[in-house]
Amino acid sequence: MAQFKPFEMEGMPIEEQPMNWKDMVPAPYDKKAVDAYTRTRIILMNGIENNAVLMSHAIERMHPDPEVKKSMALMRRIDSQQQETINWLNPADQSIVETTLGYEQVAVDLTANLAKNEPDPYVKQTLDFALLEDFDHLYRYSCLYDYIEGGDPDSIVQGKTEVKPGRPTSIEHRHPDDSMRKHYDKDTADIKTKMNYITITAGEQQTMLYYRSHGFMYPDEIARQLYAEIAEIEEQHVTQYGLLGDPNETMLEKMAMIELNEAYLYYSCAQTESDPRIKGIWEKFMKMEITHFDECARLIQKVEGRDIMDVVKADVIEPLVVFEENKDYVNSVIDNQLDLAPQNMEFVRMRDLPDSWASFGYLRVMNAKGVPSEEVVSKAGPSLAERDQAANIRKVKQEVARRVEKGMAAVPAR
Template identity: 90%
Template sequence: MAQFRPFDMEGMPVEEQPMSWKDMIKAPYDKKSVDAYTRTRIILMNGIENNAVIMSHAIERMHPDPGVKKSMAMMRRIDSQQQETINWLNPADQSVIETTLGYEQVAVDLTANLAQNEPDPYVKQTLDFALLEDFDHLYRYSCLYDYIEGGDPEAIVQGKTEVKPGRPTSIEHRHPDESMRKHYDKDTADIKTKMNYITIVAGEQQTMLYYRGHGFMYPDEIARHLYAEIAEIEEQHVTQYGLLGDPNETMLEKMAMTELNEAYLYHSCAATESDPRIKGIWQMFEKMEITHFNECARLIKQYEGRDIHDLVKADVIEPLVVFEQNKDYVNSVIENQLDLAPNNMEFVRMRDLPDNWATFGYQRVMNAKGVPSEEIVSKAGRDLAERDQAENIRKVKQEMARRVEKGMAAVPTR
């Protein structure tokens, strides 16, 4: 695969980037024949573009200079058009739960790829920790798919990602205090860490918003409850991942890194895309984003007096982000980290948690009237349901139940 060398790549003049409606909205893929990882790349890049637009809107409200606002308005309009092109590649006959399974396959194989290529040990540990939770979400939603539509999750994941329990969703609900994380140092962090950070925040943010925006569409009570339950875990993930970033980065620096991340991911997608038509979209959008990155570099030079090379500190960003099978890696993380929990911004074994850990009281409240992610298993077919009886899964549930019973009886208010 060709290396990603942002300073050597050709862009596209910004005045040539706006698209007509017919060019913007392209034919969707066929859900019955699409490769699972073409679907995941589409889901990922939709989230990446959404994040760029959201970030740009936030900065425009805070940055005082009209020149910056004007440049960002143009870049943001193109990012918005790109997002619509990508999202409209999803077919109308793909149901909400089928799309959801694609979202969770993104979460599992994207997080596994980032974790295996993350140079910062603390960031890697955070990725590994949440990986087991998204892995479990794929299983819970697979049970819902079987129950609601009689569907086989293998039709979506195509054997590339395992469907079985991870860290049980029922024990993932934590007091907000335990979403706090340490942030990397913007001056010493590797550029790959910064790219991984932006990628995972955007991916998890999109997942949270999708579940919040679609869970209500089901009339079935358990489906509505399950989407609400997992949406709350995604909110926890967005919070913990967001806090990994250095808050001392300037607004323009954050925007430059966001645009660089877009180009980097389009390059990654194009390098492995099996569908020639969609590969062409990735290649065209990469050129657009290189131009946006260069414009951010110009703004940083003009308004902050800094050279973009001094911020990126690398001519090559590697390795690329690749969707591929990660079964061995995921299983190794399950084996070694299933019973981890966050405490004071570190990850410890459940047995070592203090009795006054805030989450014990929080879980008493959240799970007091039943847990949708547990209830849905009983409604799934025997094969799926039996997977939740694995010894390691039962043990970690029992350990958390024991600690909750021993721990605090009320939610702390700090």
Template identity: 80%
Template sequence: MRKHYDKDTADIKTKMNYVTIVAGEQQTMLYYRAHGFMYPDDIVRQLYAEIAEIEEQHVSQYELLGDPRETMLEKLALVQLNEAYLYYSYAQHESDPRIKGIWETHMKMEIAHFNECARLIRKFEGRDIHDILKADVVEPLIVFESNKDYVDRVLDAQLDLMPNNREYVRLRDLPDDWASFGYQAKVNAKGAPSEEIVSKAGRELAQRDQAEKIKKVKQEMARRMEKGMAAVPAR
């Protein structure tokens, strides 16, 4: 479980971020699920299966951030608004007039979808869409630019953060009976495909994997898994 946003107080940008990340993770999971088995190399199939498993966890985790009290029509309206918002953002940063026209065409389609959702909400729920959104604009827009430095900073600061119940805690603070210890011990009993791939990768990725903080987190995870499994009563 995760703490979800409050539909009555959350900013509209928060809701747009929520819809965007859920859609992105859903697409990623479906890609690995649908195409992983097509590769002839066995280790690649294993890697894609591992990634698909992780992406499914991401989808479940992010979906839980939405307020379950939102009606289906309310959720649908947010999805349509988000699509219009994304297409509008694309158009504002597109330098090619032809491509910009495509974004604007799709934006108009999504606005029409959103307006229809607003009509249905008014008809079947007796509510005005403005009372639901509580905003006239969605700001800021999505900007397409490199985010590698940002991702590196997040990884560096949060590498050892783990989900536990409805909170995130440091690896060292997890209880010994944390469910994922047992899960990883079984699923990765013979090793993780991703670790094998990294060991065979080029110098840059291999060196990154040997970074001091990554090594420490891996060592701590192994220690905690061993301790956690030792605490499980034998059957």
């Protein structure tokens, strides 16, 4: 596959980048004909652009240099238009839960791809850990889809991603202390680690925001509760992933990496996109982002006196991010890591956790009146519900239930 070499790629003059309303609102894809991975690329890139806009707003509020503020405003306007173009590719007849299944397919196959290609062992372990939780979310929402709409989740994921339980959502709820993670060193971390960090943080952030802004739209009580429950797990994921980044990176350094990541991902999407019209969007937007990256490089040189190569430290970023089937990889992680839990910024077996583990008390509080992610399974048809009876899933639930009962009765004071 082609390599991404940002310093050799042609950009697009920024004065040519603003779009008119007609171009900004393209025709949506046909949900019955679209390839599942075209849908996931659209979902991912919407989240990537959304993250760029949010970070740019944060920088404008904190950076003292007027020239930086002005450049952020210009790039942000283009990123905003790109985000709307991408998001508007989703069709109006795609229901909330159908879109949700796409979000979770993104989470599973994106996380698996990043983990398989992550050079930092700690970052890889963090990705693998959350992978099993997002995998379970796909199953819980599939049960909701069957219950609410009588839909077959395979009509969305198209058999490319398995639909079965992972680490049960009911035992994923953890005390905030247990979301703490170590950060990479900005001066020694591989550029691929930095790209993976930005990608997964943006993707999970978008998922959290989507569930929070759409879950209340259902009149059904279980549906509303399930979206609230999983939105809270996504908040935990955003926290843990966000903490992987080095806080010593300057604001401009972070923005440069975000713009570089956008170009890298658009290039990645274009290499495997099966829809010619949408591939053209990826190629066009990649050129825009190269120009944004170049502008960030100029600002770093002018404001901080640093050359961009001292930040990137690489001429090539590889491998590309590819949506593809990861069934064997996911199953291997399930086999080896289903019973892992975080403690003191490391991952240990649940049997090795002390009875005083903060999350035992937290679980007791959160699940005191029932668990939506368990209740929704009882509403699904037998072909889906029976999957929750797998021996490994029952065993890990029983172990956590035993430890919760044995452990503290309330969330410990901090």
